[in-house]
Amino acid sequence: MAVLPVLLFEDKIVETVDKNAVVVVIGETGSGKSTQLSQILHRRGYTRNGTIAITQPRRVAAVSVSRRVAMELGVQLGEEVGYAIRFEDRTSEKTCIKYLTDGVLLRESLSNPELDQYSVIILDEAHERSLNTDILLGLMKRLVKMRSSNLKVLVTSATLDGVKVSTFFSGCPVLNVPGTLFPVETLYSTERPKSYIESSIRTALDIHSREPPGDILIFMTGQVRVFSPAPPNCRRIIVATNIAETSLTVDGVVYVIDAGYVKQRQYNPSTGMYSLDVVQISRVQADQRTGRAGRTRPGKCYRLYPQSVYKEEFLDATVPEILRSSLAGSVLYLKSLELSDIDILNFDFLDPPSRESLADALRQLFLIDAIDENGMITQVGRRMAELPLEPSLSRTLIEANELGCLSQALTVAAMLSAEVTLRPANSKNLKRKKQNSQLPDGSGWGDHIQLLQIYESWDRADYDLDWCSEHNLQVRSMKFCKDVRKQLCQIMQKMAKGSLDVLSILRQEKFEQDYQRLRKALCRGYGNQLAERMLHHNGYRTLGYRSQVVQVHPSSVLEADEYGQLADYVVYHELISTSRPFMRNVCAVHMSWVAPILKKLENMDVNKLSGGLEVYNELKTLDNTRLNTSEEEEKSGNAGDCMSSRIQAARERYLARKARR
Known part of the structure; x- marks a missing residue:
């Protein structure tokens, strides 16, 4: 078997890493960078003082590459070599090479901002420019300043603008490794x-x-x-x-x-x-x-x-x-770090998103109580950040716990996270609800309730996989949903410090559920995803959102009243444009639940939500402090010390105000 090209550069790679905190490695296709870099650094002793973390943008890549490395090293997967992806962790105390998705590494940094369990962090496949990888690039730039003596960061890619990344990291070296083994x-x-x-x-x-x-x-x-x-x-x-x-x-x-x-x-x-x-x-x-x-x-x-x-x-x-995603989850993560010098609208991104995108994310978080009117993360927001879910679903779980319908909300969140879909029936022209009339219909309230009822039916069938096949449900998705639900339950129990009844949450109750409480929790979670019935249009399956006319997706089980009109307000899981704008996974909610959310819009200031206004005011105060430094202090040579103490005092005042909030 031919020697992988990256191995021919082992000495050069190690020498460069030894001398620099950050190194960019451009390894073309076939170079072996994903499997060999971690092994090279492991051989050269970098795992003596910590684990080597290698991020991947995709779950399947993290799993498959870790399997390959474990096989090459002749070790059991999950022991010296392991992986961690959302809802699955195959690592142990022995693990010294750990492949993980970029999202998992972000989540780990919430509990350990310095990531001091790692001696090396490799951001692999950076050319894909996933959302989480871009956030990590900004955080790594901060982290190497904090841990310059005991952290190495490698940014690796097959085809990446190495000069651009090098400039971002203050001129770090760029190594190029040839790739394709055969013409x-x-x-x-x-x-x-x-x-x-x-x-x-x-x-x-x-x-x-x-x-x-x-x-x-x-x-x-x-x-x-x-x-x-x-x-x-x-x-x-x-x-x-x-x-x-x-x-x-x-x-x-x-x-x-x-x-x-x-x-x-x-x-x-x-x-x-x-x-x-x-x-x-x-x-x-x-x-x-x-x-x-x-x-x-x-x-x-x-x-x-x-x-x-x-x-x-x-x-x-x-x-x-x-540049093409909703940033609500990422902004919540950055807010949860509570770093005093982070202004969301001016965060150091490799490619900064538009102000409009960041403002949209701040708006979403404010409407679901994750941040307050001054842009400070709330207790609710901190709890939301601990859940590996998009903000709307994490907020729904927290509200459901307060309302006493957590069991049901866990099911809905798991079904949506696992992307459970119905397999198409033979006739393409029949609507989904007609194709699968034997399945629950959501009791007229909508798709979230139907997803809950489907899982409840599967529970009553003792999780029989044949039942899934008989009802045109994807077996793999349903099994994954069950696993996700169990893990979400465990996270919620940990957040509640053991006060939740695990058994009753893991196993669905056998009595009729209170759908009213669940729909109220969904309304709180989807506070930014509300649509109002348009009275000047045909009300049947037509609603308004941000002055647009949007239709409920044909697959939805949401029902109209006897006059053919939908509910005054609905919440939706996703708004997507295909042949026309459609709302997918829709649930009817009451006006009384919506009113507090609409009221919040009246007091919204995006600059304050960013944190930028307070940071600006604090900097202005520091500038005034500098201007007022007396000539006597300057002449005495103590101006620097006095200035430092004043800056520190101002910083402490700022952090104290944050703590009080």
């Missing part, structure tokens, strides 16, 4: 096909009939099973999303077919709406896809677009997730 011939189409799906199929069949043995990897916008081995004497044709661009090596792939598209979620802060769009990939992504063909032997990449499109139309790099 890949790149073949372009003469023109863009009318249907990239049909063109992909034709190309795959042409490869199968004319080319030597070797599996075919097709990059499309939807994914099926990737890792299932082919039967003997068969050629696999694997359809994958951009998840197969990095980290994961699919053995046996020789031919890559690149349609040139990716399905991407994009958030519009002015409308509060997500859209799921099929967009062109970037040149970085195209090069990553090409590299998948050269991992084990020479290969070919068939690009279903002309070379001119690659050079002139594709963006240089993928648009960072932080």
